[in-house]
Amino acid sequence: AKYFKGKKIHGEIDIKVEQAEFSDLNLVAHANGGFSVDMEVLRNGVKVVRSLKPDFVLIRQHAFSMARNGDYRSLVIGLQYAGIPSINSLHSVYNFCDKPWVFAQMVRLHKKLGTEEFPLIDQTFYPNHKEMV
Numbered sequence: 134a135k136y137f138k139g140k141k142i143h144g145e146i147d148i149k150v151e152q153a154e155f156s157d158l159n160l161v162a163h164a165n166g167g168f169s170v171d172m173e174v175l176r177n178g179v180k181v182v183r184s185l186k187p188d189f190v191l192i193r194q195h196a197f198s199m200a201r202n203g204d205y206r207s208l209v210i211g212l213q214y215a216g217i218p219s220i221n222s223l224h225s226v227y228n229f230c231d232k233p234w235v236f237a238q239m240v241r242l243h244k245k246l247g248t249e250e251f252p253l254i255d256q257t258f259y260p261n262h263k264e265m266v
Contacts, residue, residue: 160212
């Protein structure tokens with residue numbers, strides 16, 4: 134945020150950077166292209182909700198984790214539904230929610246490029262815990 138402080142687009146439009154974790158966001162998107170993002174912020178020690186309409190997003194947090202309440206895939210889907218541009222592709226953010234899916238893509242690259250060009254640590258996929266025994 135500090136890099137953009139006082140900066141303008143085309144010398145006219147102020148750049149405003151908002152930072153939040155998925156847990157502080159809510160999103161509503163309509164099929165006609167309308168959307169609204171709500172963000173919880175602390176103001177004088179009190180949580181308040183602000184509405185905003187981002188021009189684009191940069192996601193720096195995993196959208197899915199095994200932690201309690203760690204599933205934010207619905208927000209990624211909402212960003213896609215709303216057509217909000219993202220610096221990092223929303224497809225990649227969503228695909229990275231499932232680590233075996235990502236590894237399967239790496240296996241595909243490994244087969245195409247070979248071990249010299251794309252070394253990969255051997256792994257085994259089990260569809261459930263029963264198959265591991």
